[in-house]
Each structure stands twice: as C-alpha cells, then as structure tokens.
C-alpha cells in the first residue's frame with residue numbers, strides 16, 4: 001500500500017471511454033478490413049481492460065496475445081530501463097499486428113516493444129494507446145491511434161495502477177495526494 005494518503009478524482013468517465021473505444025474500433029476495422037487474422041498484442045498489465053473492451057468491438061478475425069514489459073516499478077516516475085518479463089506465445093511473422101498500450105508516457109516501453117515486434121517481420125504493425133502524455137515524451141514515439149491526450153497527471157483506473165492498486169476502477173482517475 002502507498003504510504004501517503006490520496007484520493008482519486010474522476011478524469012475520464014467510463015461512458016466517455018466506452019464511446020471512444022467504439023470510435024477507435026471503427027478506425028481499426030477500416031485499417032484492417034479484409035485481414036485473414038489480426039494479432040492483437042496487449043502490453044501487460046495495464047492494457048488488460050482496454051484490450052478486453054477493444055477486441056469485443058472488433059468485427060474481425062482476431063487472435064489475442066500478450067507481452068509483459070515493465071518500466072515503472074512502484075514509483076510514480078518512469079525509469080528508462082524496459083524489461084521484457086513475458087514474451088509473445090504466438091508467431092507474428094507475415095501477420096497483421098495491433099499493439100495495445102494503456103498509456104504512452106516517456107515512450108520507452110512502446111518504442112522498445114515495437115522494435116522487438118518489427119524484428120519478427122509482421123506484414124503490418126500498428127499501435128494504439130488509450131492515453132497519451134506527450135509532455136512527458138523522451139523518445140520519438142507515438143501510437144497510431146490515441147484514445148485521449150492528457151496532461152502530466154498521475155492517473156489510475158481502467159487497468160492502470162498505483163502500486164498495483166486501482167486497476168479495477170471503471171473510469172480513469174487522477175491521484176491527488178492529501179498530505180501526510
């Protein structure tokens with residue numbers, strides 16, 4: 001448990017997220033229309049809620065796979081080291097691939113993962129992130145589709161944690177520390 005007391009203020013409602021996920025699913029459908037198989041790769045753990053909602057909106061032949069990469073630890077600031085804790089189970093060579101990220105912050109995680117996956121020679125590789133914090137970017141990387149651009153706030157919910165808590169919130173909230 002984090003030691004400092006905090007409250008969570010709602011930033012993006014569950015209803016707003018659902019509407020945006022539906023919009024994005026139409027754009028992804030248009031991009032990958034006609035594919036024989038789209039491998040949707042979620043970055044664990046933060047993307048698990050987003051990928052679950054997104055794939056259920058996609059009327060395409062979909063395979064779901066996961067990679068686990070870590071860049072945060074239990075701190076509020078990103079470290080620059082990206083570790084792959086779990087690799088893909090399936091093959092993506094010659095396949096259409098959609099990488100699903102919960103948030104792009106410094107960009108190190110997505111850049112690293114996209115580099116690894118591109119080395120496996122997919123037919124087409126696209127990326128989607130629910131949240132984007134462009135003001136925090138340290139590398140030249142952005143997702144092809146973004147749900148919401150947000151300021152540099154400490155956010156939780158809809159899969160995103162603070163010290164492994166709050167991933168189960170249905171909305172995106174902003175952490176506000178309330179003192180000692």
Ligand code: PRP
Nearest residue numbers: 045046070071072078105106107108109
């Ligand atoms: C977080 C988040 C993104 C990444 C973004 O993952 O889920 O994957 O950091 O940061 P970056 O753009 O600065 O690299 P985290 O390592 O906290 O793991 P988690 O998804 O399991 O919470």
